[in-house]
C-alpha cells in the first residue's frame with residue numbers, strides 16, 4: 653500500500669503540496685486529474701523519491717520513502733528524452749537490470765521477453781530514433797516493467813501521442829495491469845482517459861496547496877473496450893462528474 657500522510661512540498665514561498673494525504677491500496681490503478689499547475693507532477697516526483705517531502709511521511713508497504721524506492725518505476729510523457737539515443741532498444745530496456753547484477757545475456761533475454769509483451773517483437777536491435785513516438789513510449793513502458801515494479805508512476809504518459817496510438821497504449825496498460833496487478837498512479841489531463849483506465853479517479857483542486865476534491869470509484873467492468881466502455885451510461889456519468897470537478901464544480905452529481 654502507498655500512503656502519503658500530511659506531505660508538504662514547497663518551492664520557495666509556494667507550497668505546492670500542503671499537508672497532502674492519500675492512500676492507494678495494492679493493485680489499484682489510480683488516475684489523478686486536476687487543473688494545470690496544481691501539483692500533479694510534483695506529487696509523482698515526491699512519491700518517486702526524486703523530490704524529498706519537506707514535511708509528512710510517504711510509505712510503501714509500511715517502509716518510509718527516503719530515496720528512490722527499489723521496486724518503483726516511472727514513465728514520463730517525454731519518451732524522446734527518457735530513452736538513451738546511443739543504445740539499442742533492447743539495451744535501453746535492459747538498463748535497469750544492470751543494477752541487479754544480472755549478466756549481459758540474461759539482461760538481453762529479459763529485455764526481449766518484455767519487448768514482445770509490449771508488442772515490439774523484433775525491434776530490439778533498432779535505435780529509438782528509428783521508431784515512431786508510440787513505439788518509443790512502448791519501449792519506455794517495457795523499461796519500466798523489466799524490473800517487475802510493485803509501484804508504477806506514470807506522468808501524462810500518452811499526452812503527446814495521436815488519438816489512435818493513445819488508445820492502443822491505454823489498452824496495453826490495462827492488459828499489463830490486469831496481468832501483473834501492479835499498483836499504478838496515472839496522471840493525465842484527459843478526463844475520458846482517467847475514467848477509461850482507472851479503478852479510481854481523484855481530482856485535485858487548483859494549486860498551490862491543492863487537495864483531493866473528488867475521490868470516485870470507477871464502477872465499470874474490468875474488461876474494457878474503447879468503443880463499448882466509453883458508450884456505457886456509467887462511463888458518461890463518471891466523465892461528467894470528473895469534468896465538473898476539474899472545472900471547480902465540486903458538488904455531487
Ligand SMILES: Nc1ncnc2c1ncn2[C@@H]1O[C@H](COP(=O)(O)OP(=O)(O)OP(=O)(O)O)[C@@H](O)[C@H]1O
Nearest residue numbers: 663668686687688689690691692693694695841859
Ligand atoms: N523545480 C521547481 N521549482 C520551482 N517551482 C516548481 C518546480 N516544479 C514545479 N514547480 C511549480 O509548482 C507548481 C506545480 O507544478 P507541477 O508541474 O507539479 O503541476 P502539474 O499539475 O503537474 O502541472 P501540468 O498539469 O501543467 O503538468 C507550478 O506552479 C510549478 O511552476
